[in-house]
Amino acid sequence: MIPAAFDYVRPTAIDEAVSALAAAGEDAKVLAGGQSLIPVLRMRLAYPTTLVDVGKIAELRGVRDDGDAIVIGSMTTHRDVMHDPLVREHAPVIAQATATVADAQVRHLGTFGGSLAHADPAGDLPAVALALDCEFVANGPGGVRRIAAADFFSDYLTTTLSPDEILTAVRVPKLGAGWSSHYEKFNRVAQAWAIVGVAALVRRDNGAIAEARIGLTNMGSTPMRASATESALAGAEPTAAAVGAAAELAANGTSPPSDLSGQADYREHLAKVLTRRAVLAAAAR
Amino acid sequence: MTATGERPAAEIGQSRRRKEDAHLITGRTTWTDNLTLPGMLHLAILRSPMAHARITSIDTSAAKQRPGVIGVFSGQDFKDVQGDVPCAWPVTEDIVIPPAPPLAVAQVNFAGDAVAVVAARSKAEAVDALEAIEIEYDPLPPVLDMEEALKEGAPLVHESTGTNHSYTWAFDSGEAGSGGSIDEALAGAEVTVKRRFIQQRLVPAFMEPRSTVVQPIGEGVTVWSATQIPHVLRVLLALSLGIPEHKIRVVAPDVGGGFGGKIIVTPEEFITTLVARRLGKPCKWTESRSESIMAAHHGRDQIQDLTITATRDGTITGLDVHLYADMGAYLRLLTPGVPTLGAFMFNGIYKIPAYRFTCEGVFTTKTPTDAYRGAGRPEATYGIERIMDELAAELGMDPLELRRRNWIKHEEFPFTTVSGLTYDSGNYEAATDRALELIGWDELGKEQAERRSRNDPVQLGLGISTYTEMCGLAPSRILAALRYAAGGWEHASVRMLPTGKVELVTGSTAHGQGHETAFSQIVADHLGVPFEDVEVIHGDTQAVPRGMDTYGSRSLVLGGTAIVQATDKLVAKARRLAAHMLEANEDDLEFADGKFGVRGVPDSSMGLGDIAFAAFSAHDLPEGMDPTLEAESTFDPSTFSFPHGTHLCAVEVDTETGRTNIRKYVCVDDVGTPINPLIVEGQVHGGVTQGIAQALFEEAVYDEAGNLTTGTFVDYTPPSAADLPSYTTDRTETPSTTNPLGVKGVGEAGTIASTPAVINAIVDALRPMGVNDIRMPATPERVWRAIHGARGGGDRAAGGTVAYGGASTSTLDGGTS
């Protein structure tokens, strides 16, 4: 299949990109790595009038240390994120989850920011970003804005970015001492989206779990936190029984889809099993 | 790649690296879509978005105004000349064959039916213009479930036929005299097991999307097409479109896989030909993957109702099989015949005294079905191998012991089965013993018991599939009895060129099998020439005047035998010429290593090359001899060949998530004498994988409106390397006695065997939990539901083949971001 025709601009700086996006009107789209957008265009499921290609804006790439956080440029590719020493040190769950995204070729072009802005609840990174309490940095005509992860994902394939804003970076708070993490993904074939995924962050104190944060992939129209499980884990021993009991609450408040990959009740069941496994794996690290 | 050199003592049996590889690994390929001709136009086809509807209006005027557009046509434009896409297998006298126009004229009957075509200067412009064609549809009710479709008052797919029932094809061993009465067996049974198994709908999913290029030349055409059947296509283009056959040339260049998916004459081949002739310009049509999944024919899709009877001690007394076979919306080339091939295979390797087989073909508003790797035989093997396990469970007997008690013993061959075929050879004991040894059956059994006893969340299951298949399709006389329109012979001609090189012309066209390599090995041995000196010519009706093409594991059995016969004839002619030149008696000549020598005269020797040059120069030929050294032969077999084997599968089932993981897969196949063991093993690998894919991964799913919801590789999921284990393969070799090479065919064996091995293993893992079936594909969700006694175990959903009782479809999500 061949995309419908569109105009194409390729700014080389963030300001230029913001202006170009404003000038192109409401049916313009930002082209990041293109690994979700181009297949959508090929299937003619979208007809943007203009693509603003931010791929040649150098300042959008790379990871830097910013004190209590690391800052990942939105156009940093999955491959670069996976291998980045700052990511591996301060947010290893991002590296682990990114390694499960699609396949090697897609990870060479697909970007961290592109995946998050695409906001597919079946994508692996939104739930991870939510669990990490990341902050999203957006540039628009009105300047720079920071959005908390909890406020970023608003609906299926929808974020609170306005159409004239560009996601430029994601601030990932550094996990302090005592934290460990695990991403547990369950899919039908290696290439497929997660039926359910669970990102678990655990802080241990004197052996017990002091604090836990759990992000759920594909359990609703946005990534979600398993809040009830998080509360139940506070102070729990990292045993299969205790964690399992807390994980029984993992699907509380979720509204998973029913589709070819699984009915909602199966997803609810998986969320519990995978949460138990993810938390135990995190606690064992 | 391989230097010319000394011949090994025998080429046959060597794992020669393939001649085909050189251009395929370097990208110097000739896929049909690679072809560009001066002035060539690109076609795009508009397809029905509805499963079933009347076309009330078509307006192509706006599309004609789009940039680059040269022509836009609907069925109205071709209705007097387009004919019907042909069906060559009217399996019964009273079969219902509905009209099958290449471009729909008044009505669409499945989502994907072609309704209009644009010809433009570029593919992008053609695709753009599709969006400007305006069509109004008056929806008709979709027809999705076969049993519902047969009920009184059900909506009809084709109003004109008055029924959704295409045919009933039946075989009864009592009536045929090949066995006893099934009714008596049923009435007197000590043990009866009944099961309904579902053969889900599959997509062949050859990697090369279909493509056709047609160049009109005078009143004729040259057609390049990604097809398994260039010769059959030529005949049917002539018969259906009225183009004189001698004005048609069909070329199958590099063809990227078929698996039955390129075995038919397609509507798109007709459409491309019609447009090219109408516009007087070469035209190319190449499908996208999503178009292919929707519109290229599907495979399988049967409801199987099986009843098996036995004595308490485990001796089978009868088998009764009833099939509903989904034809889809139209009968393509072989559609009705595919499920009826199962008639001969449901009895498998077993001695069954009484047998009945009834198959009903049913129309639905879905993509037509036709051959997919194995074509009728995997379905049958699945049915019998699954119910053998169910019978064993009912009897409380080891499934292996039940099989041993009932299979045909080595010393009983040749054996005429209850369905009337005579198996020439086989050694089920040897293949099974070897497979058991390779997999470590007893150890795995101990581990299974141990996991059961400690209630491990990951349970182990062991599955068996002992199969045979009928290959070498097919004896023309049997095809006649089955009402197939064509014969089943194959043709070869061999010519020595003046410089001693050899051209083999074969009607067995290839699409990935390695014919050039294997056939070169046969010629090399039979003519005593180097492997490298043989060129294999195939896939072009102008270069290969006769052929029956490639399907049904026939190329080696039939094409190979034709080659042997042709080389024998060539050697006989060379002998005459050699005798003349050596002034010797023909009977005194010995032929070895490509040379004739006079018996008892050590220095007298003449190579085939010298003889070929003598024939070419024609200075001194025996009286009446043609100045050529070539020969041809056609082989029509008297019977089928019967590969067999034992496949064993060990699975780990995570009972918490339902995920199945294949821990070990072992297969021991007997395909007779291997010509090239490396190629044989490769065929087994691919076949096993497609069978595993049916068991675990693949299903074409329609929603309640009749839309295909598995329309891309996102939702229709062939496994990747990461989803599969390594296999252990081995062979026993029991040569076929019905052809000179002793070969049996290997193209379909793996697919036929592997599906029941996997499902039997999963059911074995879960049987203590009360599970006795899993619908395919055995997705984690289905396995989990089976364990928990919820939906997903046995029955077919009411709204068609809706996979999970839900009909929602996600939008495009490609595992990409």
Add this chain to the structure above:
Amino acid sequence: MTKINVTVDGVAYTDDVEPRTLLVHYLREQLGKVGTVVGCDTSNCGACTVDLDGQAVKSCAVLAVQADGSEVTTIEGLGGPDGALDPVQQAFHDTHALQCGFCTPGMIMAVRDLLRQNPNPSETEIREGIEGNLCRCTGYQNIVRAAQAAAAAGVPA
């Protein structure tokens, strides 16, 4: 139309392309590099894999304009000028890692990419490393063997 400069298999090209033109269509239709093929429309099958600036990508999920200023290597650019095969091509031939050959260009490019990043992969790493490439003929058995053989032979970077 947008002007692009691309080096493909060592040859520099300057061309006008429509922005919507996919890299794979540019290669096939404008440059005649038909060795790289299209197998799907959702970037699942990997048949179109090429190297873009030294990394394997799916050329059906890249716009030609995105490749402006880049270097592309296709299956047709592998091997030596004397016709010598690339070690991965050779390994595919030696181990019978192809049948119909349609997935082969992409598969070879994917295996090369894997071995560049991981010269001694385990079987699991090979299987996961080529998860973005579908083959319908081989069951991947001999493709895995080819990758192992090429790794053993020591593929030059």
